[in-house]
Amino acid sequence: MSTIVRVGIIGCGGIATGKHMPALARLKNVQMVAFFDLVEERAIEAKMQYGSEMAEHYTDFKELLANPGVDVVHVCTPNDSHSDISIAALEAGKHVMCEKPMATSAAEARKMLETAKRTGKKLSVAYQNRYRADSLHLKSLCEEGELGDIYFAKAHAIRRRAVPTWGVFLDKEKQGGGPLIDIGTHALDLTLWMMNNYEPKMVVGTAFHKLGTRENAANIWGPWDPEKFKVEDSAFAYITMQNGATIFLESSWALNSLNVGESKCTLMGTEGGADMENGLRINGERHGKLYTTMVDLDESGASVADGKLESEADIEARLWIEAIVEDIDPVVKPEQALIVTEILEAIYKSSETGEPVYFEKKE
Numbered sequence: 001m002s003t004i005v006r007v008g009i010i011g012c013g014g015i016a017t018g019k020h021m022p023a024l025a026r027l028k029n030v031q032m033v034a035f036f037d038l039v040e041e042r043a044i045e046a047k048m049q050y051g052s053e054m055a056e057h058y059t060d061f062k063e064l065l066a067n068p069g070v071d072v073v074h075v076c077t078p079n080d081s082h083s084d085i086s087i088a089a090l091e092a093g094k095h096v097m098c099e100k101p102m103a104t105s106a107a108e109a110r111k112m113l114e115t116a117k118r119t120g121k122k123l124s125v126a127y128q129n130r131y132r133a134d135s136l137h138l139k140s141l142c143e144e145g146e147l148g149d150i151y152f153a154k155a156h157a158i159r160r161r162a163v164p165t166w167g168v169f170l171d172k173e174k175q176g177g178g179p180l181i182d183i184g185t186h187a188l189d190l191t192l193w194m195m196n197n198y199e200p201k202m203v204v205g206t207a208f209h210k211l212g213t214r215e216n217a218a219n220i221w222g223p224w225d226p227e228k229f230k231v232e233d234s235a236f237a238y239i240t241m242q243n244g245a246t247i248f249l250e251s252s253w254a255l256n257s258l259n260v261g262e263s264k265c266t267l268m269g270t271e272g273g274a275d276m277e278n279g280l281r282i283n284g285e286r287h288g289k290l291y292t293t294m295v296d297l298d299e300s301g302a303s304v305a306d307g308k309l310e311s312e313a314d315i316e317a318r319l320w321i322e323a324i325v326e327d328i329d330p331v332v333k334p335e336q337a338l339i340v341t342e343i344l345e346a347i348y349k350s351s352e353t354g355e356p357v358y359f360e361k362k363e
Contacts, residue, residue: 005321008034008064008094010085011076012046013167015099019128020074021050023317030321034070036061061085065092072324075099078167078174079181083108086123090115095122095324101185101344102337104176109341113334124320124330125337127189129263131312131319133297134280135190138267141274141282142194148271150195150245155187156264156277157251161219163212163233164253170212170228178231180207181344184251186263189332189340191249194267197241198339200359205237205347211254219254237347242361249347 007024009016012035024030031052036059037043043057051057058064065073065088073089075082075098083103086096096116102125103109116123129135141147157179164182168174175181192198211217212229234252241247264276272284280295310318316331323330346357 003029003325005030005324006033006052006069006071007031008036008067008070008073009046009050009076010036010061010064010073010089011099012037012039012042013076016074016076017046019313020076020097020099020126020317021046023311023313024074024321025050026314027317027321029325030317034058034064034067036064062088065089065094070094072097072321078171079104079176080174083112086112087115090119090121090123093119093121097124097126097320099126100189100337101125101176101181102334102341104181106338106342106345109338113338116334122324122330123334124323124332125334126316127186127193127332127337128312128316129186129190130193130331131315132263134276134295135312137295137297138274138276138280139194142196142267146272146282147267147269147274147284150197150267150269152245152268153191153195153247154266155184155191155247155249156261156266157183157187157249158255158257158260159183159253159262160257160260161217161254163219163221163224163229165219165221165224170224170230172230175231177207177344177348178233178235179251179253180232180235180347182253183262184235184249185340185344187251187265188247188249188343189337190263191247191265191267192336192339194265195241195245195247197243197245198336199242199362200239200339200343200346201242201361202240202359203237203343203346203350203357205235205350205357207232207235207348207351209233217254232351235347235351237343237350239343242359 032050035043035046035057047055047057072095089096212233213226216223233254237249239247266275282293350357
């Protein structure tokens with residue numbers, strides 16, 4: 001591959017225009033050369049704003065994948081199409097950055113992983129909250145053993161009233177679920193990554209549709225249409241890992257709670273604990289005394305590149321492109337994202353059946 005990485009954008013909606021394309025545009029060794037969207041005007045607009053001089057636009061993603069000038073694709077489409085598009089891209093010889101969640105089912109996610117391994121192309125999933133300043137610092141503490149053996153954790157993704165009313169967020173067929181698969185997935189990914197534990201044993205979950213039926217409800221993005229609200233408004237789970245470690249996962253778009261926060265985790269280990277609820281706090285015991293430390297982090301960015309502070313989206317894009325150029329594993333490995341999808345699917349299944357869901361122990 002040349003020193004210039006040529007990227008195609010599949011889906012030019014909000015997540016592409018708000019995160020992927022601006023971050024890629026700030027990388028000197030990246031050119032965006034192809035843009036797909038079912039709405040042609042969106043593809044043209046994206047091409048005009050971010051495209052290289054010879055960039056093309058498409059209303060058929062297969063035509064984009066047939067373009068030999070595309071090295072990498074970013075899949076920024078509704079959840080139900082993640083698997084089909086990613087697999088087609090890998091088969092076409094492209095590296096793939098897929099928006100979260102990896103897929104709407106574990107079977108689809110496994111097919112993505114299998115295809116990546118067979119084709120030898122890189123596959124990653126956009127869990128950008130790993131690159132926040134507090135996340136990176138806490139991860140380093142976990143790796144250094146500061147918290148010891150982490151045996152209990154909480155994954156937080158709670159909104160009081162923040163239901164996304166645009167696009168297909170409320171469409172169960174397109175999205176595969178509501179807040180659990182939308183924002184709960186970030187909190188779960190972050191928690192498993194901190195614990196470095198990807199071996200689930202058992203899940204008990206409950207999903208609720210309690211507030212989504214209300215008309216003219218208070219919501220930061222305006223009232224939702226209860227007739228279109230086909231997904232849960234909150235979901236909770238108790239996850240036990242093979243080594244006995246336990247995770248409590250909470251997620252909501254609408255919940256009567258003042259204790260809110262997204263993409264955060266609380267960790268409790270044998271040597272110390274940590275939480276992200278109001279900044280990053282570390283607690284433990286030293287010299288027979290309990291201590292609590294508030295970590296002083298640069299609030300404007302997690303790292304510096306070329307003398308400029310980077311956002312988590314910038315770091316995600318840079319490290320992804322570096323993985324391709326240097327032929328190393330991406331930070332978010334597809335095997336890890338698959339486990340997240342498997343657990344999310346188990347939570348929904350447990351909620352539907354009222355029974356625990358058990359995982360086979362992997363040798």
